[in-house]
Amino acid sequence: MDLLQLLVLALIQGVTEFLPISSSAHLILVPVVTGWPDQGLAFDLAVHLGTLVAVLGYFREDVARMLLAWTGSLAGRSLDPDARLAWGVILATIPAVAAGTWLGISGESVMRQPWIVALASIVFGVLLGWVDWRARSGRAVVDLGLRGFLGIGLAQALALIPGASRSGMTIMAGRALGLSRQDAARVSFFLAMPITVAAIAYEAVQLIAEPVAAPWAMLSLAALLAAVAAWITIHLFLALLQRMGMMPFVIYRIVLGVVLLAVFGFEG
Template sequence: MDFYQIIILALIQGISEFLPISSSAHLILVPKLTDWPDQGLAFDVVVHMGTLLAVVYYYRHIISQLLGDFYLSIVQREAVGESKLAWGVLLGTIPVGIFGLLFKDFINSDLRSIEVVAYATLVFGALLGIAILINAQRNSVREFLTWTDVIVIGVMQALALVPGVSRSGITITAGLLIGLSRKATIQFAFLLSIPVITLSALLISIDIYQQHQTADLILLALGFVVSAVSAYLTIVFFIRILDTMSMMPFVIYRLLLGLLLLLL
């Protein structure tokens, strides 16, 4: 891979990781549609770590409070401050961790086709649209999470293991369907991404170690920086536009993309 391909793919990862359009789908599709060589596992690790750095930096103050309250809740054996949210992030990650370990080989071998990506993009794009409409028609929405919310969102997040579903997309869909506000849904979805991205990068790193792969460190560093910067700017942009516009443009984009892929 050359510098141009690294920059394009890292930008795709950084921009699409936190938008409800599926980063994994785009990283699968672009090399296949352009005949570029597969970017390799090492590249996947560094761009995931770049997006991880972006979301951790954006939520650094909240994360610091969550970690402190989480520790105090263990010591004092009772809820402290934002400890419930911290426990929610931890528990909400369990389903995707279990399903990822159980079906990792099946997903990598049988679910990375353009056809699967196309149908997943269409179906879950439409579901996001339905969730947006239902949530908009509610007289009131909740700003707080219940344990049932955590379980529902956590289980739904496991579906994002299928390329094209979108991790942020499915967690946002679940949050809106169960009556959370857009703000609460987005925050929980983004906080959930931290342990998920960490686990994903760890599993890929294990594969790299077992396969004894080598890579160009300069190109990897470039991919890391590009993905981190683009992911941070995307988070800032996405959260700001939620106050002024609907998420329907992302639904339309997914439906058009899915139809295009089926035609191809």
């Protein structure tokens, strides 16, 4: 991997990881446009670490409160809003982890066909726009209850379909349940933390099982770039979300899906 490939892919991963536009669609299209080889599992691990550091750092105060409240609930204290949010995030993570474990890397590879990514980007993008347009805000995150968090978790599990977008699916579910755009986005960011940890653990196990020589200095740079890009993206997304809504992302997803279909067609 040369420096240009590292810079481009790290920035793309950092920007698209938390936006409702499907990082997998971009990571399929970029090698076709550039002719670059696959970046490898070590690179994926590095950029996932970077985006995890970014989201944990950005929401560090929320995470600290949730951890304290959650550990307190284990000790028998009453469930305050932070504890309920922490338990909700745990519950919502279970469907995606279970589905990912069942699907495995081979199953995910089978679905990672360009036409599947393209159609998922378009169909779920349109659905995201419709739900956001029809949704009525007014429900607080603490009022979701376990059933609400489970619903968001099931939506997150559906995001294992490449092109669906984990962020897009969780925000859509949150909006359907009556959350404001910003609250739905914040829940999506909180859910990204344990899912990214699970992805990192899975990738680490694969690397331990099949060790590869890795340029650690370049991978560290990739992690740093992904972290910076993700931090800026989170900040701008939350700042502009209420004003612009989901429609710019819906339009972008449709265009991206059409481009993928134009390049690849429906070939498997």
